Amino acid sequence: xxxxKYILSFLFLALVSLFISVTGGLWASYQYLHPDFTKDFWxxxxxxxxxxxxxxxxIVLSATGSIYYFLMAKEGxxxxxxxxxxxxxxxxxxxxxxxxLSIITGKVGGREFFVFAPVIMIGILAGWVFFAVNYLKNARxxxxxxxxxxxxxxxxxxxxxxxxxxxxxxxxPYFRENFIRDFTIQWKxxxxxxxxxxxxxxxxxxxxxxxxxxxxxLARGKKVFFFYFLGLxxxxxxxxxxxxxxxxxxxxxxxxxLMSMTEWVILLNIIFTFIKSMKREKRRHHLxxxxxxxxxxxxxxxxxxxxxxxSIPAINYHTHGTHITVTHTMGSMIGINTMILxxxxxxxxxxxxxxxxxxxxLQYAFALLNISLAVFLISLFxxxxxxxxxxxxxxxxxxxxxxxxxxxxxxxxxxxxWGIFISLTWILMPAGKILIKYFxxxxxxxxxxxxxE
Amino acid sequence: MRRTFYNxxxxxxxxxxxxxxxxxxYTGDAHIVSHRLSRAAIRGQxxxxxxxxxxxxxxxxxxxxxxxxxxxxxxxxxxxxxxxxGILNSGIRHMPEYQFGERxxxxxTAFLRAVDSxxxxxxxxxxxxxxxxxxxxxK
Numbered sequence: 001x002x003x004x005k006y007i008l009s010f011l012f013l014a015l016v017s018l019f020i021s022v023t024g025g026l027w028a029s030y031q032y033l034h035p036d037f038t039k040d041f042w043x044x045x046x047x048x049x050x051x052x053x054x055x056x057x058x059i060v061l062s063a064t065g066s067i068y069y070f071l072m073a074k075e076g077x078x079x080x081x082x083x084x085x086x087x088x089x090x091x092x093x094x095x096x097x098x099x100x101l102s103i104i105t106g107k108v109g110g111r112e113f114f115v116f117a118p119v120i121m122i123g124i125l126a127g128w129v130f131f132a133v134n135y136l137k138n139a140r141x142x143x144x145x146x147x148x149x150x151x152x153x154x155x156x157x158x159x160x161x162x163x164x165x166x167x168x169x170x171x172x173p174y175f176r177e178n179f180i181r182d183f184t185i186q187w188k189x190x191x192x193x194x195x196x197x198x199x200x201x202x203x204x205x206x207x208x209x210x211x212x213x214x215x216x217x218l219a220r221g222k223k224v225f226f227f228y229f230l231g232l233x234x235x236x237x238x239x240x241x242x243x244x245x246x247x248x249x250x251x252x253x254x255x256x257x258l259m260s261m262t263e264w265v266i267l268l269n270i271i272f273t274f275i276k277s278m279k280r281e282k283r284r285h286h287l288x289x290x291x292x293x294x295x296x297x298x299x300x301x302x303x304x305x306x307x308x309x310x311s312i313p314a315i316n317y318h319t320h321g322t323h324i325t326v327t328h329t330m331g332s333m334i335g336i337n338t339m340i341l342x343x344x345x346x347x348x349x350x351x352x353x354x355x356x357x358x359x360x361x362l363q364y365a366f367a368l369l370n371i372s373l374a375v376f377l378i379s380l381f382x383x384x385x386x387x388x389x390x391x392x393x394x395x396x397x398x399x400x401x402x403x404x405x406x407x408x409x410x411x412x413x414x415x416x417x418w419g420i421f422i423s424l425t426w427i428l429m430p431a432g433k434i435l436i437k438y439f440x441x442x443x444x445x446x447x448x449x450x451x452x453e
Numbered sequence: 454m455r456r457t458f459y460n461x462x463x464x465x466x467x468x469x470x471x472x473x474x475x476x477x478x479y480t481g482d483a484h485i486v487s488h489r490l491s492r493a494a495i496r497g498q499x500x501x502x503x504x505x506x507x508x509x510x511x512x513x514x515x516x517x518x519x520x521x522x523x524x525x526x527x528x529x530x531x532x533x534x535x536x537x538x539g540i541l542n543s544g545i546r547h548m549p550e551y552q553f554g555e556r557x558x559x560x561x562t563a564f565l566r567a568v569d570s571x572x573x574x575x576x577x578x579x580x581x582x583x584x585x586x587x588x589x590x591x592k
Contacts, residue, residue: 032519035547043549044519045508110502112516144457151460176498177489180571181479187515188478225456229463236471246513247572247591252478257586313587317579321514321522387518391575399521400546 004072004082005439006089010065011345012435013093015428017057018338022421024051029417032403032410049103049115056113056197057096059337063200064092064131066344067153070207071138079138088130095123113190114167121168125161132157147210147219148228149203155232156199163193184248191239197337199235205293205340208347212290227269234259241311245320253313260311265304288362289350292343295370299335302377303328318392324384327377334373334420342427349434356434365426372419379412490567497564500557509547513574519547524574527566534562 028047031037038047072080102108102116109118135157139150167189169175175182206224210216218224240248240256306328310319319325350356383406390402397405490498501507509520516522526532538558544550553561570592578590 031547039547039549044517044547045505045549048508048517049505106503108503108505110505110507112507115505115508146457155464175479176495179490179567183513183515184478222456225460229467232464233467236467237474242515243513244587245574245576245589247589254586255474312585314581314585317576317581317587321511321574323518326518394577 006082006085007065007068007072008435008439009089010061010068010092011348012432012439013096014058014061014065014341015345015432015435017054017061017096018424019428021051021054021058022417022424024048024054026414026417026421027051029410029414033407033414046103046106049108050100052113053099053103053115055333057099059197059201059333059341061092062341062345063197063204064088066204066341066348067135067200069348070204071135074138079141080134081137084130084134088127088134091123091127091130095120095127098123111167111170111186113193114164118168118171121164125164128157128161128164132161147206147216148224149207149210149219151225151228152199152203152206152231155235156196156203159192159199159235160196163189163196167193180247184243184246184252187242187246188239191242192235194332195231195235195239199231201337201340202231204344205296208289208293208340208343211347212293223269230262234262238262241316244313244316257311257313260308288356288359288366289343289347291363291366292339292346295366296336296339296343298370299331299339299373303331303335306331318388319384321391322384322387323380324388327380327384330380331377335377345431346427349431352438353434356430359430361426362430365423368419369423369427372416372423375416376413376420379409379416383409383413488570491563493560493563494567495564497560497562497567500553500561501564504551512568513572522574523565523568524572525569527562527569534566537562537565 024047027038027042028044028051031039031044031047068080068085098120099116102120107117108115114121132154135154139146139154142150166185169185169189170182175185206219210218237255238259240253241260244253244256306324309315310324310328346356346362386406386409387402390396395402507516509517511517511520511522512524514522514524526537527534529536540548541553541558541561542551572592573590576587576589580588580590582588
């Protein structure tokens, strides 16, 4: 297999991960309604981790494949080591299989986001190191003139490696013996891990904006670098809104309060500027990719309001530990990350197969996805209001009674989840077919090399 | 050229600040409660993790939402250690039917006792300030 085809394989695996993720999400949400559903062999404690690791895999693999694709489009073979891409792919493939095996057999580490056996992380880290080395090889070619997305991808990779290691500090007795220290660092690493993938995804969004607009200056201005450094500072110091309620020293939490959630303002500003200045004719070339970027813009706006509110400690006190936090998480993962990454994959698919972006089915799927997501987030938010009230009233009824009272919202969540499942499958199928077609294609130039298509 | 230099300088300053910040977070001073987990509690935490209990339950409001938060279940007036030991193998509602032995039940109870001793959730006696800040009550 030629090196370039491994890049398409990353993207194809990403689509498979997304399919497993939404299937797992649907399965888990059905268990909210019917506690006995597959309880004996595939209970919630098994399904939820599959849903979570598949969601993370979707983001990581699609970001990786897209970045490789765009790096190759810019510099061609001279900027990338094809054998490193190959090793990176195989190591992620084996690690991915090991993760699912670990969850299915119950040999897990049991930590949020990194539920699988800790030893698997060694392979994942090696894959990230290969990616970072390859990226540096490419970035060296333009060391004196790097657009902001290069900076974002580079720092995203480095901080990803650091925070994946930090997430496993718990194996050391010094960290583990103090529960609050351990718990704080666990959520610090998770928060910054998300911040690291955001660097990769937001970098992609800026790259796509430049390409769709046909103007690379958008990624070189002073303002865009100012926002980049603000986002990076947020990644480093803005994680503690997850643990406002933990008994840590106030300076840990105050630092986060001050830094909190400026990332949404950053991206909103950049995308808003882009849309305002874009010429109509340019949009048509990548119609569907453009639509997904617009959707991301809308969901950033919605999440911005929620994020800013729940980062105020007095409000966070009432929303923490409720489904309102999940509303924010899902809004970010589906509304922002997934919209941007689908935009990247559809941009690539449109490039490989002209005419792909004007398919009518994709337009319907796009509408269904956004409507379903809106209903899904509203149901989560309302369930969160119910739980918050229950906590504020000093838990007047047992937890089981509270859960029964929330069933109408869980049911809405489940049915809107079907809408998300159907619409995503509708989008994944044709995109996956194109990737497979070009994977087996005899065309020499599967990816346009070194000419920045 | 000049801009690239300044960008690199800002990056270096941020990374240096990050190193000092991490040192402060990793050392004991950042955490109000610093007593060590007992061996039994660590064994209980192992069981907690191996069975992926946080998929359904929360501690300090962090975890899954299918089951209740367990931060203060050990000192809860109507629950407590006997309740914990009793419910572990019950298979009630969403709970899988675990087959924990007495030693495992003891270890899990020790872990939840240790968690309980670190603080409160929900923090009912927290004080709300006008600037949006919340002063939490600590043990």
